[in-house]
Amino acid sequence: MGRSACCDENGLKKGPWTPEEDQKLVHHIKRHGHGSWRALPRLAGLNRCGKSCRLRWTNYLRPDIKRGKFSQDEEQTILHLHSVLGNKWSAIATHLPGRTDNEIKNFWNTHLKKKLIQMGIDPMTHQPRTDIFTSLPQLIALANLKDLLENSPHLFDDQALILQAEAAHLAKLQYMQLLLHSAASTTTNDDSLSSPNGIADMEALNLLSSPVPAHVKENPVIPNSSQFSVGNASSQQLHHPTLLPHLLDPQVPFSFQTSLNNENTEMGNCSSFTMLSQGDNQIDNSSSWLLPSPTIPPTATETSLSNPGDVSSNSSNNNGAASPYWPELYFDDSIMHEIS
DNA sequence: AATGCACTCAACCGCACCCGT
DNA sequence: AACGGGTGCGGTTGAGTGCAT
Numbered sequence: 001m002g003r004s005a006c007c008d009e010n011g012l013k014k015g016p017w018t019p020e021e022d023q024k025l026v027h028h029i030k031r032h033g034h035g036s037w038r039a040l041p042r043l044a045g046l047n048r049c050g051k052s053c054r055l056r057w058t059n060y061l062r063p064d065i066k067r068g069k070f071s072q073d074e075e076q077t078i079l080h081l082h083s084v085l086g087n088k089w090s091a092i093a094t095h096l097p098g099r100t101d102n103e104i105k106n107f108w109n110t111h112l113k114k115k116l117i118q119m120g121i122d123p124m125t126h127q128p129r130t131d132i133f134t135s136l137p138q139l140i141a142l143a144n145l146k147d148l149l150e151n152s153p154h155l156f157d158d159q160a161l162i163l164q165a166e167a168a169h170l171a172k173l174q175y176m177q178l179l180l181h182s183a184a185s186t187t188t189n190d191d192s193l194s195s196p197n198g199i200a201d202m203e204a205l206n207l208l209s210s211p212v213p214a215h216v217k218e219n220p221v222i223p224n225s226s227q228f229s230v231g232n233a234s235s236q237q238l239h240h241p242t243l244l245p246h247l248l249d250p251q252v253p254f255s256f257q258t259s260l261n262n263e264n265t266e267m268g269n270c271s272s273f274t275m276l277s278q279g280d281n282q283i284d285n286s287s288s289w290l291l292p293s294p295t296i297p298p299t300a301t302e303t304s305l306s307n308p309g310d311v312s313s314n315s316s317n318n319n320g321a322a323s324p325y326w327p328e329l330y331f332d333d334s335i336m337h338e339i340s
Numbered sequence: 341a342a343t344g345c346a347c348t349c350a351a352c353c354g355c356a357c358c359c360g361t
Numbered sequence: 362a363a364c365g366g367g368t369g370c371g372g373t374t375g376a377g378t379g380c381a382t
Contacts, residue, residue, distance in 0.1 A: 014352070016376080038367065054368075055351065090370060105371075106349050 013047045017056055021046060025053055026061050059102045066098025070107055078104060078112060083126040 017025075028044035034057065037050035046053060059065075070078070074096055081092045089101035089108075096104065116123040 016350075036367075051353095051368085052351075058369095059350070087371065101370075102350075109372095110348060 011047075012041075012049050012052075014052070017060075021048070022056070022061060025056060029057060029061075059100045062100075064098055065100065070099075070111075074099070075112065078108065079116075079126075082108065082112075086124075 024044050024046055028040065032043070034040055034054070037054045040046075040050055040053050041048045044053070048056075077095060078092060081095055085091050087105075089105045093099055093101040093104055113123045116126070120128060122128070
């Protein structure tokens with residue numbers, strides 16, 4: 001299927017339309033209709049391609065076009081339809097009389113998208129954003145898993161797990177680069193540390209810089225302990241009998257998935273974090289975790305962690321662990337039941 | 341007043357689909 | 362079934378404009 005000839009061929013005019021050209025186009029369509037767009041320019045005496053004429057007519061010259069600012073109702077309609085239809089601008093336009101798909105698309109890109117982003121909503125999914133800050137806990141958990149793998153290689157022979165941990169370790173390094181870059185560019189902005197993301201940054205730095213706790217290094221018997229737990233140091237750790245079963249069974253491949261559901265728990269606002277068995281696509285309830293959302297307001301404990309170098313003051317937690325910042329997986333049967 | 345920057349939106353580009361031959 | 366013309370659609374571009382410095 002060859003491409004149709006367009007404006008760049010045959011020396012046809014491109015660019016903005018003059019009032020004379022508009023007049024010719026309107027006059028011709030009023031008298032004869034547009035018929036074949038390809039033939040129209042010649043019949044109307046225009047040195048334009050048919051495509052350009054069609055666009056000019058449908059997006060600008062058509063008499064039923066409503067111009068001016070979008071009303072609140074129209075805005076709500078666009079938001080709703082976009083959440084259902086996605087970037088189907090022509091389909092959305094059919095629900096907004098007088099508005100063109102191009103106009104709606106521009107309005108979306110210049111106003112609504114930014115508005116949603118500012119509200120912390122992903123403009124594509126219309127869900128709370130799951131950007132790097134909310135996916136961070138997974139990266140941290142995996143990245144630290146890599147440390148554990150390195151320190152206790154005899155424990156694991158699952159190549160898939162090792163690869164994932166390696167990937168997460170790379171992501172950790174990249175994220176640290178991002179944070180450093182971000183910090184360098186916002187040092188003059190005091191708000192950067194008081195905003196939610198600023199807090200997330202500090203917490204992220206704390207977490208990312210945390211070494212593997214001594215008790216994990218010394219006694220890495222994962223499945224029967226609470227060493228993998230998530231939450232701040234003051235969270236109550238609940239044991240789970242089937243902790244990380246996949247880590248022990250190299251025959252069971254798995255992948256990680258972040259749930260968009262935010263849960264309010266005793267440890268604050270959390271995002272659920274699920275390990276999936278590959279193939280059957282079923283959620284393995286025994287491997288669903290909740291991770292604290294990095295955007296939650298800091299508790300007194302968390303605020304006290306704002307100095308990444310201050311490790312000793314909290315070293316009494318976790319049975320003398322080297323760092324209180326070790327991201328711990330947090331299990332709760334009732335919560336996991338809710339997730340499933 | 342001059343310059344730079346951010347924003348808007350009309351217009352273009354290129355791909356995909358439909359339909360007639 | 363294959364081909365090609367015509368059209369629709371979504372993404373991108375760049376000129377115009379207004380505002381800040």
